[in-house]
Each structure stands twice: as structure tokens, then as C-alpha cells.
Amino acid sequence: MMLPGPRYAWLRQLAAVAVLLAVWEAAGRADMLNPMYVPNPSRIGAALVDLFADGRIWPHLDATFTAALGGLALGIAVGIILGVVAALVPAIAELIEPVMSVLNAIPRVILAPLFVIWLGIGLASKVALSFILVAVLIFFTVFNGIRQVDRRLVERVITLGGSRWSLVRHVYLPSVAAWVLGNLKIAVGFAFTGACVGEFVAATRGLGYLLSFAQSTYNAALMFALILLILVVVLLIFAIAGRLEKYLLRWN
Amino acid sequence: MRVSDLTISYGGEPVLEGASLTVGDGRFVSLVGPSGSGKSSLLRAVIGLQRPLSGTIETKLARSQIGILFQDDALLPWKTARDNVALGLSLNGMERGKALAEAEAWLERLDLAGFGDRFPRHLSGGQRKRVALAQVLAMKPELILMDEPFASLDAIVGARIVKDVVALVEGQGISVLLVTHDLEEAISLSDEVCLLSQGPRAHIIQHYAVPIPRPRDPIHSRTHPAFAPLYERLWADLSREVDHRAEAA
Numbered sequence: 001m002m003l004p005g006p007r008y009a010w011l012r013q014l015a016a017v018a019v020l021l022a023v024w025e026a027a028g029r030a031d032m033l034n035p036m037y038v039p040n041p042s043r044i045g046a047a048l049v050d051l052f053a054d055g056r057i058w059p060h061l062d063a064t065f066t067a068a069l070g071g072l073a074l075g076i077a078v079g080i081i082l083g084v085v086a087a088l089v090p091a092i093a094e095l096i097e098p099v100m101s102v103l104n105a106i107p108r109v110i111l112a113p114l115f116v117i118w119l120g121i122g123l124a125s126k127v128a129l130s131f132i133l134v135a136v137l138i139f140f141t142v143f144n145g146i147r148q149v150d151r152r153l154v155e156r157v158i159t160l161g162g163s164r165w166s167l168v169r170h171v172y173l174p175s176v177a178a179w180v181l182g183n184l185k186i187a188v189g190f191a192f193t194g195a196c197v198g199e200f201v202a203a204t205r206g207l208g209y210l211l212s213f214a215q216s217t218y219n220a221a222l223m224f225a226l227i228l229l230i231l232v233v234v235l236l237i238f239a240i241a242g243r244l245e246k247y248l249l250r251w252n
Numbered sequence: 253m254r255v256s257d258l259t260i261s262y263g264g265e266p267v268l269e270g271a272s273l274t275v276g277d278g279r280f281v282s283l284v285g286p287s288g289s290g291k292s293s294l295l296r297a298v299i300g301l302q303r304p305l306s307g308t309i310e311t312k313l314a315r316s317q318i319g320i321l322f323q324d325d326a327l328l329p330w331k332t333a334r335d336n337v338a339l340g341l342s343l344n345g346m347e348r349g350k351a352l353a354e355a356e357a358w359l360e361r362l363d364l365a366g367f368g369d370r371f372p373r374h375l376s377g378g379q380r381k382r383v384a385l386a387q388v389l390a391m392k393p394e395l396i397l398m399d400e401p402f403a404s405l406d407a408i409v410g411a412r413i414v415k416d417v418v419a420l421v422e423g424q425g426i427s428v429l430l431v432t433h434d435l436e437e438a439i440s441l442s443d444e445v446c447l448l449s450q451g452p453r454a455h456i457i458q459h460y461a462v463p464i465p466r467p468r469d470p471i472h473s474r475t476h477p478a479f480a481p482l483y484e485r486l487w488a489d490l491s492r493e494v495d496h497r498a499e500a501a
């Protein structure tokens with residue numbers, strides 16, 4: 001009953017997961033796993049259904065999405081602006097680049113407690129963490145990208161009679177857009193990391209907050225359910241980002 | 253267009269020294285020389301991308317009347333073939349709809365009907381070259397500078413494009429300054445060949461008139477009785493020049 005060929009890879013993968021879950025469930029029911037640490041898949045599923053059944057998940061999802069997407073949008077905008085300015089004005093690059101390099105070298109989530117002190121335990125500190133994670137990534141993408149713009153394309157537009165503005169419009173902007181889109185998935189991942197870690201550190205809402213709640217109450221089933229939920233959410237946004245990238249970079 | 257006593261340096265020893273040549277109206281002039289002799293540099297100086305150390309470039313043509321065909325096609329990868337061809341027109345003030353229609357007509361003229369919506373990435377090397385050519389021709393130039401435009405193409409594709417180019421520039425009376433390292437190509441296409449010595453301090457050894465009548469077929473002109481003697485003369489002069497250099501060194 002094995003279906004061969006690469007077309008059915010997903011089917012085989014699905015079957016493998018199903019077998020794994022069945023074995024896991026059976027082992028759990030046979031008391032071979034401690035439900036304190038590894039709850040049965042059925043328990044995890046029930047916890048997940050619970051979250052949605054009474055509707056209490058929505059404000060948390062809302063909080064995390066707002067923080068992540070807000071940080072993502074701000075981070076991309078500021079990253080692009082700083083990257084462009086630094087690439088065009090060497091005096092500014094001298095100031096910004098070292099700071100960005102330091103921020104790039106450290107694990108930026110260590111700034112989370114600082115943002116809580118500065119901005120409180122509300123939305124702002126989560127947006128800030130998402131933002132800083134994304135902005136540094138996008139800054140370097142744009143900054144290095146502009147300095148590597150293909151000279152031949154610049155000269156082509158100039159020799160066709162293009163002005164400075166047409167260079168920006170026909171060469172620099174599309175190049176910048178291509179690099180940013182090429183890093184969009186990574187940026188989305190960073191944005192959700194920032195939001196969840198921020199909520200984990202100190203919050204009253206959000207998926208990260210629920211995780212820390214699950215941790216403090218030793219609720220392993222809830223924890224697994226939340227991890228699964230975050231996984232699905234991020235994969236979903238990845239898929240959207242991937243579609244967008246594929247469409248806008250269809251020339252590539 | 254007249255280049256007089258042109259010297260170009262990138263800081264150190266000049267790559268090109270005291271080069272002079274003239275491209276008259278409707279003339280096809282080739283500049284032949286070994287790699288690194290400064291041929292591309294000369295074209296870049298003519299189009300204003302490179303400031304010469306000394307010498308002058310005189311022309312009665314406006315900037316938009318001079319087209320340049322680079323060694324690589326340099327098409328914008330994020331624009332379709334049609335948009336690439338229309339780009340030069342709209343940069344010079346043509347309304348977009350009109351520019352696109354004009355671009356389409358040029359694509360058709362260059363055997364690219366139906367390829368207008370393709371991105372450069374999805375075209376073959378020969379097709380990209382044709383798009384680049386359409387981009388330049390659409391500007392209705394009086395003079396086209398060509399920097400080894402056919403070097404990257406395989407022989408058969410290249411021969412067909414060269415044939416089309418010759419027909420188009422002959423038909424429209426466009427002047428051409430072609431840079432190449434290929435002696436045969438230079439002789440078969442041009443009215444005049446300028447032979448450039450080995451750089452640095454490359455200079456023009458001599459100008460040769462090519463007595464093959466027009467209109468020309470680039471393949472047939474290689475079998476014209478005047479072709480072989482001229483080819484041998486150019487070779488002899490070039491070899492003598494290289495020997496001179498070797499002795500001097």
C-alpha cells in the first residue's frame with residue numbers, strides 16, 4: 001500500500017506522523033510516559049480545543065499578532081530608512097553601523113527586561129522587542145544591498161537619460177524591495193520571537209504569557225497545545241510571506 | 253563625432269594615450285585592439301561615464317541621440333522585455349502608453365513578438381541581446397556605440413543578430429562605433445577599422461578603409477576579394493607592434 005514517487009511524499013510524511021502519534025498515545029495509556037512531562041496527544045488535543053471552545057484564546061492571539069505585526073512593520077520601515085540613509089551618507093554610516101553591528105552580534109532578546117522597565121508590561125515593550133529584532137536584520141539587508149547594487153544597471157539607466165530620481169525609482173527601490181522580500185520570512189520569524197519572548201518575560205496577555213502561565217502551573221498539556229498553536233500560526237504567516245515573495249519576485 | 257588626442261588614466265599609467273578617431277555621418281567604424289587596451293574606456297569617455305585625463309570629444313549630437321550597447325545586456329531584471337525597451341523612451345518624456353506601444357513595435361521588428369511579457373531571466377542570451385538592441389534602437393539614435401556586443405553569443409545566434417544589426421543601421425543611416433577584439437568581425441562590418449596597440453599607453457596604430465561595398469552581408473563580405481589582403485595587413489601591423497613592445501621591454 002506504499003505509494004511511490006515524490007508526488008506522494010506528503011502522504012508518507014502524514015502517515016509517519018500518524019504512526020508516531022498512535023505509538024505515543026498507546027505508550028501513554030500503557031503508563032509508560034509520565035503525563036506530568038509528556039501528556040498524551042489526546043490530552044494535548046483536548047487542551048487545544050478547550051482554548052478555542054470557551055473563546056479565551058482570542059485576546060491572547062490578538063495581543064501576540066498585534067505586537068508581532070506592529071514590530072514587523074515598524075522594523076521593516078525603520079530598517080529600510082536607516083539602511084538607505086547610511087548607504088547614501090557615509091558620515092551617518094559611521095555612526096549607525098557600529099551600533100547596529102553590536103546589536104547584531106548580541107542575542108537581542110536579552111533587551112526584553114530593559115524594555116519592560118522602560119515601557120511597562122503592556123503592548124509597547126513587546127512591539128519594541130519585535131521591532132529591534134527585525135530592524136537590525138533589515139538594516140543590514142538594505143545597507144549591504146545598496147552598496148552592492150549592480151553598477152551596470154546604474155550606468156544603463158544613466159545612459160538612457162535617467163535622472164537621479166529615476167535611478168532611485170528604477171534601480172535602487174526595486175533592488176531594496178527584492179532584498180527585503182528575500183528576508184521577509186526570517187523577519188516574520190524574528191517578529192514572533194520578539195512578541196512571544198516579550199510576553200514570556202512580563203505580560204498579562206498573549207501566547208507568550210499563556211506559555212509562562214502553563215509553565216508556572218506545570219500544565220504540560222497546555223504548554224504543548226500552545227507550542228503547536230504558535231507553530232501553526234508562524235507556518236501560516238510563512239506561507240503568506242512566501243506567496244507574496246514569489247509573486248513580487250516573479251522576475252527572479 | 254570626433255575624438256581627438258584622448259588620454260585616459262585610472263590613476264596610474266594611462267591606459268590609452270593620444271587616441272584620435274572620427275565617425276562620420278552614417279559611417280560604421282570599428283576600433284580593434286587586444287583586451288585591456290582601453291577600448292571600453294574610450295567608449296565610456298564618449299558617453300560621459302568616464303572623464304578623460306586630456307583630449308576632446310566633439311559631437312553635434314544630443315546625449316539622447318547617442319545609444320550604447322554594452323558587452324553584457326544590462327537589462328533591468330525586474331522589468332519585462334517590453335518595459336525595458338520602453339524605459340529609455342519614458343525617461344526621455346514619452347507618455348507611458350505610447351512608449352509601450354513603440355516598444356512592442358521594436359520587439360516585433362527584432363523577431364521578439366510575443367516575448368514582451370517575459371522577464372530577462374526567462375529569455376535566452378540571444379533574445380536578451382535583441383531586447384537590449386531594441387532598447388537602444390527605440391531611442392532613434394544617430395550614433396550607436398557598441399562594446400563587443402556579440403562576444404558573448406554563440407556563433408550561429410551571433411551571426412543572425414549581426415546580420416539584423418547591419419541591415420537596421422544601414423537602413424536607417426545610423427553611425428556606429430564598434431569596439432571589438434575580433435579582426436574579422438571588424439573588417440566584415442565596417443567602413444573603417446582603427447587598430448589599437450597593446451596597453452598600457454595604447455594608441456591607434458593606423459586607420460584602414462574597407463573597400464567592400466554596401467549594403468553588406470556580414471558573411472558574404474568575408475569572401476570579398478578585398479577581405480583577405482586587408483586582414484593580412486592588419487595582422488602584420490598588429491604583430492609588428494607587439495614585437496616592438498617586446499624589444500622595448
Ligand SMILES: Nc1ncnc2c1ncn2[C@@H]1O[C@H](COP(=O)(O)OP(=O)(O)O)[C@@H](O)[C@H]1O
Nearest residue numbers: 262267285286287288289290291292293294451
Ligand atoms: N574603473 C577602472 N578602474 C581602474 N582600472 C580600470 C577601470 N576600468 C578599466 N581599467 C583598466 O584599464 C585598462 C583598459 O580597460 P578596458 O577599457 O576595459 O579595456 P578593453 O575594453 O580594451 O578590454 C585595463 O588594464 C583595466 O584593468
Ligand SMILES: [Mg+2]
Nearest residue numbers: 291292293399
Ligand atoms: Mg572591454
